[in-house]
Amino acid sequence: MKESLADKARAFLFSLLLHGVLIGLIALGLMWTTATRTVVMPGPVIEASLVGPTSAPKPTSRKASARTERPKPTPPPPKVVEEKPKPDSVPPLEPLKQDLIDQQRVAAMAEQKADEARKEQEEKRRREQILLEQEKQEAARQKELEQVRKQLADAEKKKNLEKERLKQLQDKRLADQQQAEKERMDELLEQESRQAQTGGGGEDTDLTARYAAAIQAAVTQNWNRPESIPAGLRCTLLIVQIPGGDVISANVTSPCNADPAARLSIEQAVMRAAPLPYRGYEKVFSREITFNFKYDGQG
Numbered sequence: 001m002k003e004s005l006a007d008k009a010r011a012f013l014f015s016l017l018l019h020g021v022l023i024g025l026i027a028l029g030l031m032w033t034t035a036t037r038t039v040v041m042p043g044p045v046i047e048a049s050l051v052g053p054t055s056a057p058k059p060t061s062r063k064a065s066a067r068t069e070r071p072k073p074t075p076p077p078p079k080v081v082e083e084k085p086k087p088d089s090v091p092p093l094e095p096l097k098q099d100l101i102d103q104q105r106v107a108a109m110a111e112q113k114a115d116e117a118r119k120e121q122e123e124k125r126r127r128e129q130i131l132l133e134q135e136k137q138e139a140a141r142q143k144e145l146e147q148v149r150k151q152l153a154d155a156e157k158k159k160n161l162e163k164e165r166l167k168q169l170q171d172k173r174l175a176d177q178q179q180a181e182k183e184r185m186d187e188l189l190e191q192e193s194r195q196a197q198t199g200g201g202g203e204d205t206d207l208t209a210r211y212a213a214a215i216q217a218a219v220t221q222n223w224n225r226p227e228s229i230p231a232g233l234r235c236t237l238l239i240v241q242i243p244g245g246d247v248i249s250a251n252v253t254s255p256c257n258a259d260p261a262a263r264l265s266i267e268q269a270v271m272r273a274a275p276l277p278y279r280g281y282e283k284v285f286s287r288e289i290t291f292n293f294k295y296d297g298q299g
Contacts, residue, residue, distance in 0.1 A: 006117035013110040020103045024096050177254075208284045214277035215239075215291055223269035229262050231297030237270060239289050245275030252293075266293055 219237075235256035240248040250270035252263040270276075278285060 004117070004121075006114050010110055010114045013107050017103050017107045020100060024100055027096055207281065211277065211281040211284050212291065214281070215273075215289075216293065218273040218276055219266070219269050219291075219293060220295075222272035224265055225295070226261055226265055229258065229295065231295065233258055233262065233293075233295040235263065235266055235293045237266065237291040237293050239270060239276070239291055241274075241276060241287060241289070243278070243285065245278035247271055247274035247276060 235258055236253050238251045238253050240250075242248060247270060250267045252258070252266055256263060258266070
């Protein structure tokens with residue numbers, strides 16, 4: 001772990017404070033220690049020596065000895081003068097206290113700055129942690145959103161595939177229906193052709209066939225044919241009429257290879273053609289007739 005500048009400053013201040021305390025303790029110890037001095041007696045040194053004969057004196061009378069020998073006075077004892085110890089060069093206590101207070105103040109300020117730096121580092125780490133958590137949450141939301149988008153895209157793709165498959169089925173079904181209607185229409189046309197022709201010269205002598213041809217002509221004359229209808233149209237019409245040829249209803253039924261717009265135009269043509277041919281066809285008249293409408297590109 002790399003040591004920060006704040007940690008170095010705090011270690012330096014602690015070392016400085018420790019040295020200051022040690023110096024203060026040494027100074028206090030010097031102040032409390034009393035120096036031992038040697039006591040010197042004032043005055044000259046006295047030396048004593050014996051003068052005269054060293055042999056024992058001759059005995060004399062008591063009176064003579066009493067007159068001649070007098071006791072010498074005893075000198076007074078020398079006065080002992082105590083020498084005051086010179087004050088050592090000890091620094092005063094007050095500056096040491098002030099230095100200690102200053103050192104403590106500096107140490108407290110350094111500690112406060114270190115605490116502030118530590119709190120700032122902790123706050124910075126906390127903000128970084130918050131930012132990291134927010135980034136993680138944002139990444140999780142983006143991932144979830146991406147999954148939702150993917151699910152929607154898959155669902156849309158599946159829906160499109162279902163639509164395409166359904167359209168193919170519908171197209172196939174419609175093609176099958178059209179093919180079946182075409183085959184049925186061809187069969188009806190073949191039957192109609194056999195009924196409309198005779199065996200002697202091919203003249204139309206059948207009243208039913210002539211009645212059907214008259215209705216076909218009347219409806220075709222009143223038909224507003226859409227431009228989109230191709231040749232080869234074949235549709236079966238169910239017509240309900242009353243005597244005289246007035247049409248009650250006209251509906252296109254199967255088989256029919258026309259679209260809804262073409263079917264509607266054929267039904268409207270039947271209604272406009274009313275009254276349908278009647279005079280001369282009373283024998284073959286019917287209230288409900290099934291009429292095969294066709295268009296081969298002529299007219």
